[in-house]
Amino acid sequence: RKEVEQDPGPFNVPEGATVAFNCTYSNSASQSFFWYRQDCRKEPKLLMSVYSSGNEDGRFTAQLNRASQYISLLIRDSKLSDSATYLCVVKSGGYNKLIFGAGTRLAVHP
Amino acid sequence: DAMVIQNPRYQVTQFGKPVTLSCSQTLNHNVMYWYQQKSSQAPKLLFHYYDKDFNNEADTPDNFQSRRPNTSFCFLDIRSPGLGDAAMYLCATSKSGTYEQYFGPGTRLTVT
Numbered sequence: 001r002k003e004v005e006q007d008p009g010p011f012n013v014p015e016g017a018t019v020a021f022n023c024t025y026s027n028s029a030s031q032s033f034f035w036y037r038q039d040c041r042k043e044p045k046l047l048m049s050v051y052s053s054g055n056e057d058g059r060f061t062a063q064l065n066r067a068s069q070y071i072s073l074l075i076r077d078s079k080l081s082d083s084a085t086y087l088c089v090v091k092s093g094g095y096n097k098l099i100f101g102a103g104t105r106l107a108v109h110p
Numbered sequence: 111d112a113m114v115i116q117n118p119r120y121q122v123t124q125f126g127k128p129v130t131l132s133c134s135q136t137l138n139h140n141v142m143y144w145y146q147q148k149s150s151q152a153p154k155l156l157f158h159y160y161d162k163d164f165n166n167e168a169d170t171p172d173n174f175q176s177r178r179p180n181t182s183f184c185f186l187d188i189r190s191p192g193l194g195d196a197a198m199y200l201c202a203t204s205k206s207g208t209y210e211q212y213f214g215p216g217t218r219l220t221v222t
Contacts, residue, residue: 043213096141096204100152
């Protein structure tokens with residue numbers, strides 16, 4: 001079983017739609033959680049951290065459910081520029097080691 | 111602007127011919143990482159340096175080596191590239207005590 005699992009998608013949505021992605025992780029001792037965004041053939045970039053109480057950044061809302069070991073990302077009012085792959089990331093173990101999911105691809109169309 | 115730079119952006123090498131990828135950073139971060147990412151897959155951590163301490167992942171093949179001569183530079187050496195080593199190689203940095211990793215643009219390696 002992979003440490004971090006995501007639905008690969010693609011999620012094809014029209015502009016203005018609300019879309020949600022989920023991610024599950026296997027290590028119950030995982031400490032910190034993030035969503036990274038990766039554009040096609042580019043490097044990953046931090047989108048937002050995920051806090052236990054849930055957090056929001058503009059149109060993006062992240063939630064953490066430790067009991068069920070899943071993380072979610074909600075995008076409201078989708079823009080064409082939101083088209084990318086969204087990587088679920090978990091900090092596990094020592095140092096600054098991050099475990100990446102394979103990503104969920106989002107395609108927003110006009 | 112402070113950043114992570116990778117050279118070259120594209121590298122073509124022959125099967126079995128050693129190749130070196132380079133990474134430099136102006137962020138003055140003490141942790142540097144090398145990841146391998148294949149198409150539609152997660153970035154896979156190969157190894158990282160915490161200051162001068164080298165940390166190899168258990169499943170990283172011996173074919174992959176790394177050097178960090180100073181804080182700013184880190185190199186990935188592939189001693190005998192195979193066709194299965196064709197991938198995007200990403201360098202990243204972070205500051206100890208924080209978890210955000212800053213990635214370079216990557217080097218896309220092709221093995222012929």
